[in-house]
Amino acid sequence: MKVLLFCDPGIDDSLAIIYALQHPQIELLGIVTSYGNVSKKQATLNAAYLAGLAGRSDIPIISGAEFPLSGENIIYYPEIHGPDGLGPIRPPSTIQGNYQGFMYLYKVIEDHLNEMVIIDVGRSTSLAAAFNLNRNLMEKVSRVYLMGGAFLTPGNVTPLAEANFHGDPIAANVVLKYAKEVIISPLNITNQAIVTREVASYIYSAAHSVFKELIPPITEYYAAYYRKMNPGMRGAPVHDVMPFYHLLNPSFVITKERKVTVLTCEDGRGTSVADLRNSSKNDGSRRHIGLQFDYRHFISDFIKTMTV
Ligand code: BDR
Ligand code: CA
Numbered sequence: 560m561k562v563l564l565f566c567d568p569g570i571d572d573s574l575a576i577i578y579a580l581q582h583p584q585i586e587l588l589g590i591v592t593s594y595g596n597v598s599k600k601q602a603t604l605n606a607a608y609l610a611g612l613a614g615r616s617d618i619p620i621i622s623g624a625e626f627p628l629s630g631e632n633i634i635y636y637p638e639i640h641g642p643d644g645l646g647p648i649r650p651p652s653t654i655q656g657n658y659q660g661f662m663y664l665y666k667v668i669e670d671h672l673n674e675m676v677i678i679d680v681g682r683s684t685s686l687a688a689a690f691n692l693n694r695n696l697m698e699k700v701s702r703v704y705l706m707g708g709a710f711l712t713p714g715n716v717t718p719l720a721e722a723n724f725h726g727d728p729i730a731a732n733v734v735l736k737y738a739k740e741v742i743i744s745p746l747n748i749t750n751q752a753i754v755t756r757e758v759a760s761y762i763y764s765a766a767h768s769v770f771k772e773l774i775p776p777i778t779e780y781y782a783a784y785y786r787k788m789n790p791g792m793r794g795a796p797v798h799d800v801m802p803f804y805h806l807l808n809p810s811f812v813i814t815k816e817r818k819v820t821v822l823t824c825e826d827g828r829g830t831s832v833a834d835l836r837n838s839s840k841n842d843g844s845r846r847h848i849g850l851q852f853d854y855r856h857f858i859s860d861f862i863k864t865m866t867v
Contacts, residue, residue: 599622613768719829724831753796
């Protein structure tokens with residue numbers, strides 16, 4: 560499956576990029592890098608660093624957003640993702656890459672329209688901007704996979720809101736309103752997509768790829784933050800891997816099809832809203848909310864992909 564990825568690497572974004580680079584059924588058509596976990600500049604460098612390590616410096620690294628659609632200022636998250644977004648790893652400050660401007664994403668989409676999907680695992684600013692600049696083309700993309708939201712479960716930046724939807728709720732609503740079909744991986748499932756220290760060590764011992772040295776230190780850095788917040792947690796949730804897993808393993812994720820909106824008001828900012836009452840039914844909205852998945856299958860797929 561061909562994928563145009565929007566992201567903000569970030570540790571779990573980086574694991575998703577590694578997963579995508581290594582999975583035999585995924586072809587990354589381009590990586591659009593934006594602000595979020597780190598600055599847009601650092602996200603761009605990190606994506607180029609990972610592509611370069613895989614010998615894939617040919618993958619277009621496309622310049623995304625630096626700020627939310629509202630233009631407001633933002634904060635980054637070094638305490639979660641490390642000073643450069645890769646835990647303790649410090650990539651070089653200049654890296655060769657196939658750097659492209661924002662409008663290049665339309666070329667990628669036009670060239671592959673009928674055989675590609677979009678995965679967005681960051682604030683949705685860049686993807687929403689792409690819709691706002693050329694809605695006619697963007698509405699033709701068959702499916703958009705989003706990591707975002709928390710449905711009737713606690714958020715991770717506020718009691719109710721998840722970080723990607725909270726970071727740019729206006730953008731999330733643009734995508735949720737205009738995309739042809741949206742498959743959402745919210746915290747409901749991604750919080751359970753945990754990579755333990757044992758799994759990371761096993762990957763280190765069994766992997767042959769250039770990424771083997773990277774996986775234990777970055778997951779451990781990420782897990783240390785989660786342990787601090789939730790003592791007793793057994794590892795780190797790899798949120799951003801989930802949309803890739805869902806794309807490739809749809810029968811292992813249970814979804815409900817419901818219209819979704821994101822609150823933009825100050826108090827409830829970023830809260831994802833859908834009618835999940837027992838009495839509600841699939842509504843034909845083509846917005847599919849992931850609510851359960853098969854962890855054993857997920858983790859064996861993750862290990863298999865990371866140990867090639
Ligand atoms: C999401 O927020 C980011 O910090 C992570 O990379 C992930 O995309 C989880 O809420
Ligand atoms: Ca992310």
